[in-house]
Amino acid sequence: MTRRKIIPATTPSTSSVDTDATLERTQANLARQQEGSYQDATSRPPSLGQPLASSPQVNQTTQLINTELLIPGRGEPQNRMTVILQDGKITSVLPTSSVPPPFKKLPTTNVPVLLPGLWDCHTHLLGATSFNFSELLTTSPPALAGARISRNVHDILMSGFTSIRDLGGYAIEVSQAIEEGSLVGPNIYSAGAAISQTSGHGDIYDLPSGFVTSCLGVRDTQANAFAPATGPLLLADGVDECRRAVRLLTRRGAKCIKVFASGGVLSIADDPQRQQFSLDELRVVVEEAARAGRVVAAHCHGKAGIMAALHAGCHTIEHGTYMDAECAELIKEKGAIYVATRTIVKVGIDHPELMSPESYRKMVETAKYHRAAYRLAVKAGVKIALGTDLGISTPTTHPLALGNSGGELAYAVTDGGMDPLAAIEAATARGPEVLGHLGMAPKSGQIVVGYDADLIALAANPLADMDLFKNPKNITHVWKAGRLFKSPTQAA
Numbered sequence: 001m002t003r004r005k006i007i008p009a010t011t012p013s014t015s016s017v018d019t020d021a022t023l024e025r026t027q028a029n030l031a032r033q034q035e036g037s038y039q040d041a042t043s044r045p046p047s048l049g050q051p052l053a054s055s056p057q058v059n060q061t062t063q064l065i066n067t068e069l070l071i072p073g074r075g076e077p078q079n080r081m082t083v084i085l086q087d088g089k090i091t092s093v094l095p096t097s098s099v100p101p102p103f104k105k106l107p108t109t110n111v112p113v114l115l116p117g118l119w120d121c122h123t124h125l126l127g128a129t130s131f132n133f134s135e136l137l138t139t140s141p142p143a144l145a146g147a148r149i150s151r152n153v154h155d156i157l158m159s160g161f162t163s164i165r166d167l168g169g170y171a172i173e174v175s176q177a178i179e180e181g182s183l184v185g186p187n188i189y190s191a192g193a194a195i196s197q198t199s200g201h202g203d204i205y206d207l208p209s210g211f212v213t214s215c216l217g218v219r220d221t222q223a224n225a226f227a228p229a230t231g232p233l234l235l236a237d238g239v240d241e242c243r244r245a246v247r248l249l250t251r252r253g254a255k256c257i258k259v260f261a262s263g264g265v266l267s268i269a270d271d272p273q274r275q276q277f278s279l280d281e282l283r284v285v286v287e288e289a290a291r292a293g294r295v296v297a298a299h300c301h302g303k304a305g306i307m308a309a310l311h312a313g314c315h316t317i318e319h320g321t322y323m324d325a326e327c328a329e330l331i332k333e334k335g336a337i338y339v340a341t342r343t344i345v346k347v348g349i350d351h352p353e354l355m356s357p358e359s360y361r362k363m364v365e366t367a368k369y370h371r372a373a374y375r376l377a378v379k380a381g382v383k384i385a386l387g388t389d390l391g392i393s394t395p396t397t398h399p400l401a402l403g404n405s406g407g408e409l410a411y412a413v414t415d416g417g418m419d420p421l422a423a424i425e426a427a428t429a430r431g432p433e434v435l436g437h438l439g440m441a442p443k444s445g446q447i448v449v450g451y452d453a454d455l456i457a458l459a460a461n462p463l464a465d466m467d468l469f470k471n472p473k474n475i476t477h478v479w480k481a482g483r484l485f486k487s488p489t490q491a492a
Contacts, residue, residue, distance in 0.1 A: 063084070063482070065109050066081075070115070083447060117428070118469075119165070121165045123388060134206050174188065189442075193231055195245045230252070265363050339386070342412070409462075454480050456478050
């Protein structure tokens with residue numbers, strides 16, 4: 001393993017304060033604040049390097065984090081650094097030796113290793129207990145699914161993943177419960193339902209076609225619990241229905257759009273190597289999504305689906321099992337991002353009991369190619385973000401349960417051939433980029449002034465042992481928007 005150079009603490013970061021005058025003003029302002037001389041938000045003191053925009057919130061007061069090793073998400077690690085948080089944002093990053101004495105009186109947490117909160121860029125908050133798609137319409141109604149998911153989102157956050165992109169499930173509704181404080185969980189950026197053609201990866205082949213269409217088809221207008229406005233899957237055929245599907249999902253609150261551009265593994269009757277949707281249908285999905293400020297994630301296994309999705313303008317390629325050099329070059333040319341979802345392949349192949357015999361056969365077949373495709377993409381210099389494709393709501397003791405996303409970082413190194421620091425970048429700084437540049441992406445994934453204070457701490461250096469991410473117990477602290485949700489003194 002290549003040994004990374006650690007920048008000494010005496011080297012100032014780009015966001016450090018480097019003038020005595022600024023430090024003196026900061027100290028004077030802090031002293032006045034402590035004396036209670038500030039009467040309104042407009043006269044509050046500046047934090048190091050950045051004026052305060054508003055008064056601190058109840059759970060987001062000014063605080064310091066001292067760390068022996070800071071891994072910033074993008075860029076080289078630095079040792080003996082301090083990060084200052086206020087109002088849910090990172091307001092300063094500087095050597096610990098440069099922190100003014102008055103700031104040392106503020107609430108402070110000392111940790112061995114600090115890095116940005118992790119991103120799982122491919123999850124499914126389905127509330128299902130197996131990979132049987134028919135369960136979604138028969139034995140897992142939304143209320144039951146939501147009850148199961150409430151534990152999942154807690155476990156996801158406690159495992160160090162402060163943000164997830166959900167690509168088909170009930171995450172839009174669950175995120176509302178998290179935002180209002182009813183549940184504890186990560187930031188969620190959801191596609192709502194994944195869009196499938198009839199007889200595609202999102203069709204449910206072991207149920208009557210008419211029933212499935214009445215539940216999932218965009219033509220359905222029934223106000224029932226499984227209407228297309230609320231479910232995890234959506235069937236559309238032809239450009240007009242594809243356009244309507246995107247509009248239904250943006251109305252629901254989707255932050256991105258998911259489309260099945262090839263057959264899949266867990267569906268019963270379709271072929272992963274076959275393209276699904278015509279190029280015109282894919283293009284109208286991308287066009288309509290862009291009109292609403294969203295980008296499109298494309299489920300693709302076979303080359304035909306990958307190439308069609310890229311030519312249509314899809315922003316991320318999910319799975320990419322049969323990717324070849326031509327596909328990799330086109331991904332780079334288009335500026336797209338590859339999300340390999342290694343966990344579902346690596347771990348799923350050991351659990352045939354969770355899927356049909358036909359799906360397991362396809363799992364075994366695609367596994368032969370997936371690792372090679374991943375390594376090819378890394379070697380070719382394709383932009384990589386990490387996602388697991390986890391979607392099972394069993395207890396976290398099961399390796400495929402939601403809340404076990406950390407192994408994806410280890411697999412990026414052992415199976416994808418990535419450098420450990422590059423794997424961490426793929427799980428942090430690259431995360432927001434999967435949402436594109438049309439207004440949906442947050443400022444997170446890096447320890448940079450002005451970014452969201454989504455941070456995690458570990459007790460040991462993950463650059464020396466990426467397997468640390470596999471066990472949530474190794475994540476000692478979790479901050480989300482500056483609020484400490486996990487620490488050694490808090491109950492999980």
